[in-house]
Amino acid sequence: METKSAVKMLAALAQETRLAVFRQLVEAGPAGRAAGELAEVLGCAPATLSFHLKELSNAALIEGRQDGRFVIYAANFASMNALLAFMTENCCRASSADGCAC
Amino acid sequence: METKSAVKMLAALAQETRLAVFRQLVEAGPAGRAAGELAEVLGCAPATLSFHLKELSNAALIEGRQDGRFVIYAANFASMNALLAFMTENCCRASSADGCAC
DNA sequence: TCAATATTTCAACGATTGTCAAAATATGGA
DNA sequence: TCCATATTTTGACAATCGTTGAAATATTGA
DSSP: OOOOHHHHHHHHHHSHHHHHHHHHHHHHHOEEEEHHHHHHHTOOOHHHHHHHHHHHHTSSSSSEEEEEEEEEEEEHHHHHHHHHHHHHSSSSOSSTTTOOOO | OHOOOOOOHHHHHHHHHHHHHHHHHHGGGGGGHHHHHHHHHHHHOOOHHHHHHHHHHTTEEEEEEEEEEEEEEOOOHHHHHHHHHHHEEEOSSSSOOTTOOO
16 A cells, blocks of 8 residues: 555544544444435534545545435445555554564 | 544544654664654654654654753554554454455 | 435635744753 | 754744535435
């Protein structure tokens, strides 16, 4: 994974609402959740949520699919795994006395 | 780890220069690196670097110690491990077909 | 086609971020 | 003490971000 992608993903997750959205989608699994459902659960305006969904989508952390009148979003687990791999590889290399969980 | 701390850490790493700083410090290991050295390597003004070091410091991802005229910064590996643990726990739970590296 | 529902885009805004020169602060050596 | 070096703080600035109401778009069912 390139540094730029990693920064983009980290930035996408570095915001309370978006992190909450992503956790909801992780919990929901591949079935995902409708945008409106997420807005209600998280208590934010539809426009606001849409903005955040786009942000997460641009970072490739989630994907949306049209399902009738709804748009269902689901976490992209492969991307998240790639991010974790990047972080353990690039930010955890040194063998310190503290030990390294990676 | 609390969500707020996680967001703070993610935000600290979600910036090209700061991610570069952190990677330098990971590579340097517990011995760390002087602020000026980092500024030179990364090619940014001392004031700019100082701003980013503070940001990383506030997120508990790095720690500085005075050494004579220099201030030596080192990565806080325990914090980084805590962040990775948080991410694997909170953002990776679902058992998906894609599999989950965690 | 038309109305109802779901979502996104647009426009505007205040708040935060990233940058850096200049000034302030801290340390060590002469 | 005084100077030179290392770093941080301050102040200013443009750029980006997060929020939301209103308008636009998409889809379904009557």
